[in-house]
Amino acid sequence: MEQLRTEGIITKQVKYGDNSRIYTIITKDFGKISAIGRYKTGKKLNTDLQLLTYSNFELFLGTKSMYRINETSTIQPFKNLRESLEGFAYGSYFAEIANRVSVENSPDEEFLRLFLNCLYALDKGIEAPKKIKTVFELKTASVCGYTPDLSGCSLCGKEIVFLDTLLGKGFCESCKKNPPNLLRVNETVVNAIEYICSVDIKKMFSFNATDELMTYLGIISEEYLKTQLDCEFKTLDYLKKIEEM
Numbered sequence: 001m002e003q004l005r006t007e008g009i010i011t012k013q014v015k016y017g018d019n020s021r022i023y024t025i026i027t028k029d030f031g032k033i034s035a036i037g038r039y040k041t042g043k044k045l046n047t048d049l050q051l052l053t054y055s056n057f058e059l060f061l062g063t064k065s066m067y068r069i070n071e072t073s074t075i076q077p078f079k080n081l082r083e084s085l086e087g088f089a090y091g092s093y094f095a096e097i098a099n100r101v102s103v104e105n106s107p108d109e110e111f112l113r114l115f116l117n118c119l120y121a122l123d124k125g126i127e128a129p130k131k132i133k134t135v136f137e138l139k140t141a142s143v144c145g146y147t148p149d150l151s152g153c154s155l156c157g158k159e160i161v162f163l164d165t166l167l168g169k170g171f172c173e174s175c176k177k178n179p180p181n182l183l184r185v186n187e188t189v190v191n192a193i194e195y196i197c198s199v200d201i202k203k204m205f206s207f208n209a210t211d212e213l214m215t216y217l218g219i220i221s222e223e224y225l226k227t228q229l230d231c232e233f234k235t236l237d238y239l240k241k242i243e244e245m
């Protein structure tokens with residue numbers, strides 16, 4: 001059997017027999033994969049195989065596209081994130097998004113970098129979690145090819161006052177359509193969205209926003225990603241419960 005090496009983040013685990021689990025891993029070289037691994041040997045837990053851990057993997061490709069994990073070593077355990085209720089809730093939501101947008105045999109290095117950088121920022125407390133979430137949502141949409149076109153009203157070119165979250169386009173007051181998907185925007189909101197979507201990942205948190213703007217951007221980014229991916233995220237309900245505590 002061919003031996004393969006890659007690195008990746010564990011985004012899901014399902015029990016498989018007494019000592020094993022089936023892991024979903026977003027890898028650098030093979031995109032999203034499913035792999036069987038032993039999470040404990042005797043009484044000893046394999047700490048490399050925990051949710052949201054970034055590790056090196058040595059794999060064998062078995063039958064039915066299922067990989068087997070042979071060796072592991074942790075690159076970044078994201079320990080703070082995993083040990084905090086709030087951090088873990090955010091990380092789990094990011095992982096569910098990653099599972100939704102990642103594809104088997106289709107590695108996306110830019111998305112992996114975005115995912116890692118956002119987990120790192122959460123783990124180290126570099127930015128407020130709500131800001132990290134908003135940036136992750138908008139940047140994910142953009143990396144996946146769903147950047148909204150906010151350059152002007154999509155019908156007449158005038159200044160936009162609405163974003164249609166389904167079409168990913170802006171509309172002015174007189175041209176607006178599809179009322180259920182319209183969110184009101186102004187120049188400040190548009191500038192912030194355009195900055196986040198277009199800037200390099202290294203500078204994605206380098207903007208200042210008032211609490212009021214951040215709150216509104218948070219509503220837009222969440223709604224926009226959900227609508228564009230046509231997906232309800234289960235982990236988002238949990239995250240909201242934690243945030244209300």
Ligand SMILES: [Zn+2]
Pocket residue numbers: 153154155156157158171172173174175176
């Ligand atoms: Zn118009």
